[in-house]
Amino acid sequence: MNPLEQPGIPVEEQLRSWSELNVEPFDKLDVDPYTRTRVILMNGSEVESILFSHQFARNTDNLEIRQALALSRRVEAQQQKAVNGLNPGDQTPLETTIGYEQVAVDLTAWLARHEPDPMLKQALDFALLEDFDHLYRYANLYELIDGKDATALTDHLTEITPGRPTAVEHRHPHDDVRGHFETHTVDPLSRLHVMTIVGAEQQTMNFYMNHGTDWIEPIARGLYSEIALIEEQHVTHYESLLDPLDSWLKQLVFHEYNEVYLYWSMLQNESDRRIAALWELHLDMELGQLAAAGELLRKFEGIDPAELLPPELPDTPLTFEPNKDYVRAVLAEQIDLRTDGLDYVDVSELTADHRSIEYRERVNAGGVPSEMVIDMNREHSGREYRDETEGDHPVADLVATDAGSGSS
Numbered sequence: 591m592n593p594l595e596q597p598g599i600p601v602e603e604q605l606r607s608w609s610e611l612n613v614e615p616f617d618k619l620d621v622d623p624y625t626r627t628r629v630i631l632m633n634g635s636e637v638e639s640i641l642f643s644h645q646f647a648r649n650t651d652n653l654e655i656r657q658a659l660a661l662s663r664r665v666e667a668q669q670q671k672a673v674n675g676l677n678p679g680d681q682t683p684l685e686t687t688i689g690y691e692q693v694a695v696d697l698t699a700w701l702a703r704h705e706p707d708p709m710l711k712q713a714l715d716f717a718l719l720e721d722f723d724h725l726y727r728y729a730n731l732y733e734l735i736d737g738k739d740a741t742a743l744t745d746h747l748t749e750i751t752p753g754r755p756t757a758v759e760h761r762h763p764h765d766d767v768r769g770h771f772e773t774h775t776v777d778p779l780s781r782l783h784v785m786t787i788v789g790a791e792q793q794t795m796n797f798y799m800n801h802g803t804d805w806i807e808p809i810a811r812g813l814y815s816e817i818a819l820i821e822e823q824h825v826t827h828y829e830s831l832l833d834p835l836d837s838w839l840k841q842l843v844f845h846e847y848n849e850v851y852l853y854w855s856m857l858q859n860e861s862d863r864r865i866a867a868l869w870e871l872h873l874d875m876e877l878g879q880l881a882a883a884g885e886l887l888r889k890f891e892g893i894d895p896a897e898l899l900p901p902e903l904p905d906t907p908l909t910f911e912p913n914k915d916y917v918r919a920v921l922a923e924q925i926d927l928r929t930d931g932l933d934y935v936d937v938s939e940l941t942a943d944h945r946s947i948e949y950r951e952r953v954n955a956g957g958v959p960s961e962m963v964i965d966m967n968r969e970h971s972g973r974e975y976r977d978e979t980e981g982d983h984p985v986a987d988l989v990a991t992d993a994g995s996g997s998s
């Protein structure tokens with residue numbers, strides 16, 4: 591389908607009542623884990639739309655654009671409530687966190703598998719191994735402080751085992767800035783991939799920022815603050831891939847198009863009929879928002895949105911599915927990769943006086959929560975927590991000596 595040929599719902603007709611926004615949550619134990627990840631992804635995408643629109647409004651003095659943004663932004667804020675409201679109140683912040691890292695693993699791996707540009711694929715593979723490690727650290731925290739098994743949430747669809755250890759993910763900020771794609775030559779699919787991962791990582795950063803203090807246990811508070819800083823690195827890493835040359839109005843059009851792509855994708859794969867109906871409604875809303883953004887671009891920049899956008903959505907919808915073999919292959923090949931300025935290098939190339947080594951020593955001085963949580967859970971449970979469904983860890987140094995999962 592060509593989204594530019596679908597009128598969707600006019601923006602003025604998109605406002606909903608409180609009762610429509612106060613949706614019935616899913617059941618946290620019955621829900622398809624990938625329905626939970628779809629909810630997390632689309633919430634993050636709506637949050638990005640809202641924050642982007644606020645920034646745009648602060649950078650234009652055109653009243654007509656500011657009013658149009660105020661209207662579409664109010665609708666985005668309503669969409670965010672309807673999506674995030676699907677999370678049930680008895681799903682604890684740590685359970686939601688395990689969902690966030692399952693998103694990060696299976697979204698990033700899927701995007702990397704389908705990414706046509708090798709530079710962007712490398713950026714995805716690189717951070718994939720880091721979020722993969724976060725899932726393992728949080729699963730150990732879950733067993734340690736709640737006595738529960740993370741596979742009740744992930745359902746063995748995503749393996750839980752060490753990635754690039756969080757303790758070595760800490761880098762000097764300059765080594766998180768990547769080179770960017772060129773807006774005039776980038777594959778339209780690549781633009782969708784990068785915008786999607788930026789929204790997802792930003793929401794993860796926001797969530798850990800706000801929920802890091804929900805615990806009494808110092809180990810939980812410490813782990814959240816440590817991993818929240820890695821998510822800040824990931825936002826820096828991914829947003830630097832975007833071409834800053836695009837005008838605010840063009841960026842608005844790209845945002846609406848990205849939301850169309852995402853809701854269309856979620857709709858193709860949704861197993862819960864009630865939630866599928868929400869994805870369908872929001873798809874029709876985004877089509878209307880895209881049409882309105884396209885009108886602004888035409889009026890104020892004299893550009894037809896068809897000049898910026900591909901004539902069709904991608905052949906394949908973005909899909910949440912297991913990526914175990916892919917993740918294992920990247921683990922085996924890239925666990926020792928680091929960044930140095932704009933480049934990726936082997937760990938052996940970083941000398942002791944490299945700024946990222948000095949940064950890491952500075953932040954890790956005095957104990958590293960992501961290491962302590964494993965030691966504490968070993969002491970508490972007699973072993974560390976893992977869920978390795980496909981055999982031993984593919985990296986020899988990370989093969990478990992004492993691991994086990996409560997359910998396997």
Ligand SMILES: [Fe+2]
Pocket residue numbers: 636639665666669849876
């Ligand atoms: Fe939206």
Ligand SMILES: [Fe+2]
Pocket residue numbers: 691694720721722724794817821
């Ligand atoms: Fe993460």
Ligand SMILES: [Fe+2]
Pocket residue numbers: 694717721791794820821824
């Ligand atoms: Fe991340």
Ligand SMILES: [Fe+2]
Pocket residue numbers: 639666845846849876879
């Ligand atoms: Fe939108």
